Amino acid sequence: MIRWQQLHKWLGLLIGLQLLLWIVTGLLLNMIPSVWFSASMHQQQSASAQATPISLQITVSINDVVRLSHLPLSDIELITILARPAYQLTQVNGQQVFVWADTLQTTTKHQQVLSRVSLTDLQIHQIARASYRGDAKLAPAKALKHDNTMPVGTLMITANDEVDTRIYVNRHSGSVIAHQNNRSDYQQWLLMLHFMDYNSENGVSFNHFWTQIIAVLSLIFIISGIRLLVYQLHQGHFWPIKKRPVTINLYESQQLIAQISAHSGCMLDNINKHANAQQAKGLITECGGGGQCGQCVVLYLSTPPSACEYDIAKLSKRKLALGYRLSCQHIISNADLGLSPQQVSQWYENTSDVNQ
Amino acid sequence: MVLMDIDFIHGDTLTATPNIVTLKPVSYPITTLLQHYPDANKIRLTQRQGQAFYQFSSQSQLIILNADTGLPLAPLTEQQAKHIAVSAYTGNGTVSSAHLFEQDAPSELNPKWLPVWQINFADIKQSSLYVSADTGEIVTKRHVYWRLFDVMWMLHIMDYDTRDNIHNNLLTLMASLSLLTALFGTMLLWFRLSHNKKVTR
Numbered sequence: 266m267i268r269w270q271q272l273h274k275w276l277g278l279l280i281g282l283q284l285l286l287w288i289v290t291g292l293l294l295n296m297i298p299s300v301w302f303s304a305s306m307h308q309q310q311s312a313s314a315q316a317t318p319i320s321l322q323i324t325v326s327i328n329d330v331v332r333l334s335h336l337p338l339s340d341i342e343l344i345t346i347l348a349r350p351a352y353q354l355t356q357v358n359g360q361q362v363f364v365w366a367d368t369l370q371t372t373t374k375h376q377q378v379l380s381r382v383s384l385t386d387l388q389i390h391q392i393a394r395a396s397y398r399g400d401a402k403l404a405p406a407k408a409l410k411h412d413n414t415m416p417v418g419t420l421m422i423t424a425n426d427e428v429d430t431r432i433y434v435n436r437h438s439g440s441v442i443a444h445q446n447n448r449s450d451y452q453q454w455l456l457m458l459h460f461m462d463y464n465s466e467n468g469v470s471f472n473h474f475w476t477q478i479i480a481v482l483s484l485i486f487i488i489s490g491i492r493l494l495v496y497q498l499h500q501g502h503f504w505p506i507k508k509r510p511v512t513i514n515l516y517e518s519q520q521l522i523a524q525i526s527a528h529s530g531c532m533l534d535n536i537n538k539h540a541n542a543q544q545a546k547g548l549i550t551e552c553g554g555g556g557q558c559g560q561c562v563v564l565y566l567s568t569p570p571s572a573c574e575y576d577i578a579k580l581s582k583r584k585l586a587l588g589y590r591l592s593c594q595h596i597i598s599n600a601d602l603g604l605s606p607q608q609v610s611q612w613y614e615n616t617s618d619v620n621q
Numbered sequence: 622m623v624l625m626d627i628d629f630i631h632g633d634t635l636t637a638t639p640n641i642v643t644l645k646p647v648s649y650p651i652t653t654l655l656q657h658y659p660d661a662n663k664i665r666l667t668q669r670q671g672q673a674f675y676q677f678s679s680q681s682q683l684i685i686l687n688a689d690t691g692l693p694l695a696p697l698t699e700q701q702a703k704h705i706a707v708s709a710y711t712g713n714g715t716v717s718s719a720h721l722f723e724q725d726a727p728s729e730l731n732p733k734w735l736p737v738w739q740i741n742f743a744d745i746k747q748s749s750l751y752v753s754a755d756t757g758e759i760v761t762k763r764h765v766y767w768r769l770f771d772v773m774w775m776l777h778i779m780d781y782d783t784r785d786n787i788h789n790n791l792l793t794l795m796a797s798l799s800l801l802t803a804l805f806g807t808m809l810l811w812f813r814l815s816h817n818k819k820v821t822r
Binding site: 480 | 803
């Protein structure tokens with residue numbers, strides 16, 4: 266039991282901060298509506314759902330594409346980029362290539378090759394503009410540096426709006442990769458803390474070593490907490506109401522020094538509540554009622570309660586037999602308790618110490 | 622659950638990457654398709670079991686055409702669906718049952734994949750592969766650990782109805798109480814440690 270308490274304390278110290286982070290970030294993710302976080306608050310929904318009359322412009326056939334592709338293809342999709350037809354080719358290695366469906370290039374050796382899509386900064390700006398619903402001014406497109414989460418050839422266009430919208434458009438596909446803004450950054454940041462995912466950029470990686478360690482420690486922390494709670498409840502602590510009020514008499518060498526009337530809780534709390542009401546400190550405790558310091562020991566002058574694990578751990582057999590018990594570990598009862606001269610002398614003394 | 626590899630949960634180990642058959646020239650050109658279906662969009666050419674086909678939407682319907690004849694391709698038969706599932710499956714169970722879902726998806730499946738064949742395997746993981754009846758693609762995989770994960774997720778976000786709404790009041794209430802509990806715990810820990818400090822002084 267004593268060990269459980271030590272374990273619970275040290276685990277609390279070790280993982281307490283992460284537990285708080287889990288709870289706080291979880292609560293924020295729960296309470297902040299997803300609309301507020303939305304990265305696409307200024308995003309125009311893609312117009313690709315509307316058919317574009319492009320049939321006349323298609324001069325490159327599927328068979329041309331199959332014939333001229335460098336790598337074998339598994340999938341070909343007809344798309345439009347800035348009202349021009351294009352093919353999205355999926356190679357067997359999973360990579361995607363975008364080529365125009367209305368143009369073939371001819372090399373110097375008079376060979377036909379597929380014309381890869383490569384948009385100008387101006388065209389990229391145009392695509393970003395079309396994907397943007399707000400009316401703020403868009404800055405010129407900028408190339409990304411050292412960013413491995415976006416496909417190669419992705420440019421960023423920032424909008425001067427209230428959430429600092431950032432639009433990512435790829436030069437080689439003409440697609441809007443993402444809209445982001447400072448609110449979606451905030452959400453990513455919360456997710457990063459919640460998932461303990463401090464390395465990756467997307468904030469949703471799941472199986473981190475440290476997550477696993479702290480999750481296991483948390484489980485032990487919770488089990489030890491439940492173990493302690495069940496023990497305390499079993500001992501009669503925390504039950505708020507005791508039906509019949511009891512009287513506790515405090516003695517110092519056969520002389521009655523205080524009479525306390527109490528309804529619930531443990532001996533120590535009631536004694537000190539009484540003392541505090543008289544501007545005194547009462548009984549010293551260093552562990553705050555945890556049964557660890559042994560400072561709150563009192564002598565039951567008649568019929569002591571049976572000794573609990575904490576009594577046995579802290580007090581000698583002789584003292585236990587005489588009726589000494591830790592007052593923090595025993596629920597109130599009609600009792601006559603003896604205090605040591607030292608405890609009585611510190612009864613008031615201690616007050617000034619606390620005030621310092 | 623963090624001890625379980627998320628890729629395993631997603632069922633990535635249930636199937637091997639299929640040997641992708643490369644596209645070959647087709648006899649029905651895309652321009653002819655567009656003459657017959659002027660409003661066609663999201664036109665995609667791919668193949669199932671060696672037969673290239675066009676997949677597109679026209680008048681908000683998904684249409685599948687044989688890319689050589691231009692005729693509609695019949696939906697997958699049970700035999701074909703089983704064949705696709707078995708050739709991708711890496712486990713050692715045999716097919717125990719197959720169901721075609723056309724209107725209502727089972728709760729573990731996103732309805733956007735309909736119509737779909739559910740091919741169940743008699744293995745320890747109770748694996749199910751979902752094969753699109755239109756395209757023959759394996760759209761998703763489920764097994765007993767995924768289903769367990771789904772229940773754990775439900776418990777995690779305390780949405781016992783739809784299992785996907787993290788913005789529910791019960792969770793707000795419990796998380797707030799947890800926060801209070803944790804703060805009180807922090808206070809208790811602080812008292813305990815600062816008392817100890819006083820003794821050593």
